[in-house]
Amino acid sequence: xxxxxxxxxxxxxxxxxxxxxxxxxxxxxxxxxxxxxxxxxxxxxxxxxxxxxxxxxxxxxxxxxxxxxxxxxxxxxxxxxxxxxxxxxxxxxxxxxxxxxxxxxxxxxxxxxxxxxxxxxxxxxxxxxxxxxxxxxxxxxxxxxxxxxxxxxxxxxxxxxxxxxxxxxxxxxxxxxxxxxxxxxxxxxxxxxxxxxxxxxxxxxxxxxxxxxxxxxxxxxxxxxxxxxxxxxxxxxxxxxxxx
Amino acid sequence: xxxxxxxxxxxxxxxxxxxxxxxxxxxxxxxxxxxxxxxxxxxxxxxxxxxxxxxxxxxxxxxxxxxxxxxxxxxxxxxxxxxxxxxxxxxxxxxxxxxxxxxxxxxxxxxxxxxxxxxxxxxxxxxxxxxxxxxxxxxxxxxxxxxxxxxxxxxxxxxxxxxxxxxxxxxxxxxxxxxxxxxxxxxxxxxxxxxxxxxxxxxxxxxxxxxxxxxxxxxxxxxxxxxxxxxxxxxxxxxxxxxxxxxxxxxxxxxxxxxxxxxxxxxxxxxxxxxxxxxxxxxxxxxxxxxxxxxxxxxxxxxxxxxxxxxxxxxxxxxxxxxxxxxxxxxxxxxxxxxxxxxxxxxxxxxxxxxxxxxxxxxxxxxxxxxxxxxxxxxxxxxxxxxxxxxxxxxxxxxxxxxxxxxxxxxxx
Ligand SMILES: [Zn+2]
Numbered sequence: 231x232x233x234x235x236x237x238x239x240x241x242x243x244x245x246x247x248x249x250x251x252x253x254x255x256x257x258x259x260x261x262x263x264x265x266x267x268x269x270x271x272x273x274x275x276x277x278x279x280x281x282x283x284x285x286x287x288x289x290x291x292x293x294x295x296x297x298x299x300x301x302x303x304x305x306x307x308x309x310x311x312x313x314x315x316x317x318x319x320x321x322x323x324x325x326x327x328x329x330x331x332x333x334x335x336x337x338x339x340x341x342x343x344x345x346x347x348x349x350x351x352x353x354x355x356x357x358x359x360x361x362x363x364x365x366x367x368x369x370x371x372x373x374x375x376x377x378x379x380x381x382x383x384x385x386x387x388x389x390x391x392x393x394x395x396x397x398x399x400x401x402x403x404x405x406x407x408x409x410x411x412x413x414x415x416x417x418x419x420x421x422x423x424x425x426x427x428x429x430x431x432x433x434x435x436x437x438x439x440x441x442x443x444x445x446x447x448x449x450x451x452x453x454x455x456x457x458x459x460x461x462x463x464x465x466x467x468x469x470x471x472x473x474x
Numbered sequence: 475x476x477x478x479x480x481x482x483x484x485x486x487x488x489x490x491x492x493x494x495x496x497x498x499x500x501x502x503x504x505x506x507x508x509x510x511x512x513x514x515x516x517x518x519x520x521x522x523x524x525x526x527x528x529x530x531x532x533x534x535x536x537x538x539x540x541x542x543x544x545x546x547x548x549x550x551x552x553x554x555x556x557x558x559x560x561x562x563x564x565x566x567x568x569x570x571x572x573x574x575x576x577x578x579x580x581x582x583x584x585x586x587x588x589x590x591x592x593x594x595x596x597x598x599x600x601x602x603x604x605x606x607x608x609x610x611x612x613x614x615x616x617x618x619x620x621x622x623x624x625x626x627x628x629x630x631x632x633x634x635x636x637x638x639x640x641x642x643x644x645x646x647x648x649x650x651x652x653x654x655x656x657x658x659x660x661x662x663x664x665x666x667x668x669x670x671x672x673x674x675x676x677x678x679x680x681x682x683x684x685x686x687x688x689x690x691x692x693x694x695x696x697x698x699x700x701x702x703x704x705x706x707x708x709x710x711x712x713x714x715x716x717x718x719x720x721x722x723x724x725x726x727x728x729x730x731x732x733x734x735x736x737x738x739x740x741x742x743x744x745x746x747x748x749x750x751x752x753x754x755x756x757x758x759x760x761x762x763x764x765x766x767x768x769x770x771x772x773x774x775x776x777x778x779x780x781x782x783x784x785x786x787x788x789x790x791x792x793x794x795x796x797x798x799x800x801x802x803x804x805x806x807x808x809x810x811x812x813x814x815x816x817x818x819x820x821x822x823x824x825x826x827x828x829x830x831x832x833x834x835x836x837x838x839x840x841x842x843x844x845x846x847x848x849x850x851x852x853x854x855x856x857x858x859x860x861x862x863x864x865x866x867x868x869x870x871x872x873x874x875x876x877x878x879x880x881x882x883x884x885x886x887x
Contacts, residue, residue: 460833
């Protein structure tokens, strides 16, 4: 698969040091384990700022980070166009929170200063009036994935251009903070290669169907269902509307 | 006169609260006093030698150690129950109004306010890492607020951990500092420079950033020799043996921070160390209780840094119960479980418990840890085969367990 000669699925965690604040690296663990449990060998690479990033990963994951780390991460990605090219043409990418904003056209920091993102997706982000913190439920637009649960903690208001669709329609919480064409609040973005979202949790730990969607996109394989203990109980906890 | 009446009203409220079974009463009592007399904290602290103890992990333990050390010289007021908001501090001072010393454990978000109110002789700043991000407190903003507060306290000595970059960034602007090499094992929040955001090229021994932020030379160093012998070594060459009843490398670091603080407040370091060696139960942490045919050891770990320390204390020969809640005081977000290296667990039996047992259970499965899931921890203990159990619980889970398990110390089984 991907850039490796053997058939190992390679998952690259981009800048785990800068974008590790909200434990989103767990998404890579979920992907790797769910691949292994289906008999697909998988490896996780931690790609830090001091190395030239490999361009042959099958899946890249980016997580949330604090404001300053986000600026550093954006600059680093802009300095590695080959990596951005791989994310555009060959790999599948999951981008969460700050990672989602970074892949967009532009964002602004707390003081209102605007700077450009990587530009892989047509999304622009500005700071909102207050932090959105709490549990989120969305209806995912990807067929078969169902409801998504996660925890948001951000100040971004993200506008997704009409050429893209948000990943989910918000049932509870804030998400992008902007309505889609039909007037519904959306969260994140979904393209053929990129899944962006504000949901932490990590999002793939709480939503195994989304993890399997990414694995299927990356490997081209249909995957057998997995029955993980506690998973249903976890989803019941968060998908009940009364849960906090 | 009004001030005294306000304190009396608070003390009375606390007693009433205790009698009604609503907890220790210190918080509600403190709140009443503060509402009646806003400068009560400053007035209660006046004339005493005050030490504030703050940081993400270890502040309850360190404040207990420091209080023990100071007690070898004089009377001490201390918020021993770990009520570490403004009102908890106030309640502790009101309860023992005439002591020579006061040791106040302060939540890092409230340190600036309390420091300004009491103008302490010493502030002990242990470590700063992620804890309850959903309180809207990114670690760096907390450090920046501390920094601003410390500049306004020129008479205060800050005893600060030189091994934690976030602490160094926060404490460096202080007028008087005593740096202590207390150790730092979890680097999750600080592998980037707190000042400029660059990656920190670091070994645990020394770290330095291109922007100039670097590990300061330490006046005291926690030295952990082989075979359990440990000491606090001063740059002057003095070496003070440290023999703790509390387990773990982390508590050695806490102890050396406390020795440095006690020395600054006039206690002989060896006397301080001797007094600290007798502390074996810190608000129930590390305590052993008997429940049925089980000897249960209670450990507290509420974030990835705390867990990293706790992994070194867990006894691999015992069954392990992990209890996780996600109430307001714990933080509503359970994502932090994914930064705990649970794959390092070697316990023969692992049980996932608590109000977020399912979150924990999913996390353990992905770490390939075979476990059972029983939400109620007391029912889980009762269902285990007789013997010794280590229980690691986060904040409210720990408090619940202490309430539900008998407080009598364990007898040998
Ligand atoms: Zn720097």
